[in-house]
Structures are given as C-alpha cells and as structure tokens.
Amino acid sequence: MPVKLPLYFDNAATTRTDPRVVEAMLPCFTEVYGNPGSRNHSFGWASEAAVDKARGQVAGVLGADPKEVVFTSGATESNNIAIRGVANMYAKAPAGSAGRGHIITAVHEHKAVLDPCKRLQKEGFEVTYLEPGRDGLITADMVKGALRDDTILVTIMWANNEIGTINEIPEIGRLCHEKGVLLHTDATQWAGKMPVDVERDAVDLLSMSGHKIFGPKGVGALYVRRRKPRVRLTPLVDGGGQERGFRSGTLNVPGIVGLGAACEIAAAERDAEGPRLLALRTRLEQGITKALDTTQINGHAEKRLPNITNISFGFVEGESLMMATKEIAVSSGSACTSASLEPSYVLKSLGVGDDLAHSSLRFSLGRWTTGEEVDYVVDKVVAAVNKLRLLSPLYDMHKEGIDITKIEWAKH
C-alpha cells in the first residue's frame, strides 16, 4: 500500500486526537455544557458526572484514587503546581530568606521542570541538577548521593522526551519514601502509554498530558498523593477553589472528558501497542544504521520508550537533513529552526558533541504509524544523508582520515 504524504513521525511533540476521543468530547460543547460547579441544577450535575467519569478513567491508568487527580491545562502547569506548590508549602524558612530547602532534579529535564526550579533558586531554595552518563539514565544511586537533610523534593522525569531513556522511577520513589522526601515525576511521555501504579512505584506527584496520548491539547492532570504521605501544596492560582483548592478555575469539561477517554483507550490497547511500536522502532533503527556508516542511536540501548528514537548522523547538518526529508515530520536535535543556533541541551548533557547534536533527528512513532511508513522513512533518510554527505566537506575529511576534532576551527 502506498504511503500517504506527509508522514507524521513527531508523536513525542504531539499526537493526532483519536477520533473516538473527539466523539466522546463533542456532546460536552452543545449538550452537556453546564458548569460542574453548579450544584443546584441538572446541567451542572450532568457535567459533574462527566468529569467524575473522566477522573475515574485517569485514576485508572495511574492506579490512583480518583480524589487524587487534579485536572490542569497540561503537563507544564502540572509541573509548576507540583514543584512550586511543594517548595512553598514545605519551605524551611520564610520567603525572603536563604536556606529555604533543597530540591533535586536533572540537567536534561524538560524546561517546564527546569524553569520552575530556577525560579525557586532565586527565591531562596537550593537545587541540585544531576548529570546523566552517556545513556541519559538517572539512577536511584545518583539521587541517593545528592540527598541532604534539608531535601524537600526530588523531581525526575519518568522518560525523557528527546531520547526516550527511562529513569529508575520505582527505585527513586522507594528511596524517597525511605528518606521521607517527596517525589514528583514528569510522566508526560510515559503515563498512558506505559504501566503506572503510583503505590507500587512510590510516586507522590505525577504530571501527565492529554495531547501526548492521542487526547486533546490544553488539558492534563496532576496526581497528588492523599495518604502515606498526604501531600500538601500551595496553589498557584487562587479563586473558586475547584480541584481541592489546588487549581481554581471552571473545569475544561470537554478537555477533561477527552483526557479520560484517551486514558481508557490507551489502557485497553497498551499491551498490544507496546510490542507493536517496539518492532516498528527496531525496524526503523536497523534500516537506517545498516545502510549508513557513522550514525549513533542516542540514549539507553534497552531502557528506552518503544516509540522514540533519536539518531545522530555524522557529517550532515540537522536542518538541511530536515529540508531533504521535508515530507516527513520529525524534530531536529538543534533549535536552528527556532532561530537560535543552540544544539539540544539534552543531547549535550549526554556528552554528544555539538557537531553531532546539530546532526540529530528524533523520530517518534504513534498509534497510526505503519511498517510501510517506517520503510519509506528509512529509504528517504538514507538517500538524504547520502546526498548531503556528497556535499559535506567534513565527510571528505573523515574519509581521508582527518580527525575533524583536531582542526582549529574559527568559531563564529
């Protein structure tokens, strides 16, 4: 079957909303449109029932109690509520003073975790940024080495969005529980796709997003543990006291219903979908690495999400590679396209050189990715890399045996 262009291989950025999710959402615009906070009429009750159902569906994929689910606008907001909310609630000294408490995170977390941590540093908290090895992995031992008496929060993502490496969350969670420290995890790339049990995995706070799991954009959830320990948070948004006071504002009922439906579908299909995606990812990686020399797959060889692969192509530049494969939607390892010439800080943190970081592509597969599409992508990428290598002075030098790292380049 011929593939239909353009091809979407950027499911880690966002996903197509599953038509079944859209179908579940539609009545919430024109029929079930009451405010779930309206407790005195049937319109409100109907919306409240829809939200309750969704809360149960989200709790279901997390192994949580529905009361522990707080709906938000997405994982960025969930991360902010969790990190800043915990810091301000558990601060060891009042605002305006130093020594307010210690937080542990990692250098290759998402900006939605790093930037709240940086803000807290300005507000008197101390933050340790763990550095991964080449595989991108954050282990319980690394966290253990950084724990202090005044540590109040550990925030480590479950799986990395650029390279897919899966951190040791259950082990880190158990360590935190032993030490009486709260664990928050940004599970944006994990929850819904991979199994979660907040009890077994000893997670206290967990952020997730609708649009990464074939649900709508603009909705997410924060899991907040209610017992052993009961997590308290200082809210960021004050108002009507919705969502146990953690997040005021009228609930986004269509979005919430969509998130719930997306979770239920993901849970039902997960056992079949995981191996299917892994087989496709393997086909993609082997197809490319067998046909091209000097390529490397970034991240951990085994502990990696089945739908993400990040590949560096030596001696070609990322943006021109994306131009040559423009009918395939992928993400580049450098932010050239957003006008700053910075290579990916995630890849840099793994020790991938700036030159290779500029030459990296992230392919992320999704629910509708097929084997034919993967084969098409392999052919296109291999042809594009070969074409650009014919143009590349660096590839010539490589073939002549010149070590390009030994040349004194004039940085510009």
Next chain:
Amino acid sequence: MAYGPKIIDHYENPRNVGNFGSSSDVKARKDIGVGLVGAPECGDVMQLQIKVDQSTGKIQDAKFKCFGCGSAIASSSLATEWLKGKSIDEGLSIKNTEIVEELNLPPVKIHCSVLAEDAIRAAIGDYKAKNGLVEAAAKSH
C-alpha cells in the same frame, strides 16, 4: 523555516559541488586557493576552492562543499557561480549583503551569507599567499 524559491533551487540543485583533488593535492597546487571556514559545533562549515588561470588572473572555476543548513548550502553554491570568470580582486568585492539580496535570506540566516563572504576571502587569500601576492591583498583593504 519557510525558504524562498532561490534558496530551495540552490539547495536542491547545488551548483559546482566538489573539489579539485584531495586536501594534500590542492595544498600543493599554486593555481588553486582553498577557503575552509565555520566550525562543526556551530552547525556550518564551508569549503570553497577557486582555480585561477595564472596568465589572466581570472577565476576559471570554483567548487564548494558545505556542511550546514539550506541557506548555507545556497549561499556557498551562489558564491561559486558568481566567482567564475571574475578576477581575484573582483571576487573580493562580493559582499554578503548581495548574497542576502539575491537569495532573499531571512534575517536569522544572514550569518550564512557572512560565512560565504568569509569563504571567498579565505580562498582568494590562500591563492594570494601561495603566489606571493599577500602584500597586494593587504593593500586592497
């Protein structure tokens, strides 16, 4: 990045790709000037080679290779087209702003044209140095 048609054309059909021999070969040849500018970690490296007819002092042929974005490839491809048939001093008069204008480079890609100008200067400078014309080069500035 939405590029104009001229950039796309040069990117898809780059002119004068190649070199005049291995790096040690061209180093030894007096009629060839080589410019290698940029840095891999910055995401752009341009290699420009000119072949000069030593009886007339005109650039007979020019070749390039480029590791870089579409704008960098287009800028260096255009530079080779413009250099051919020019005297070395005429070559030095090519300005990055002319490249920007011709290709309609977006503002964030101006540095690609600067790099192309640097490559031209480096290649001509190398030719001059090989042929003892360095003083002339200094005077022309």
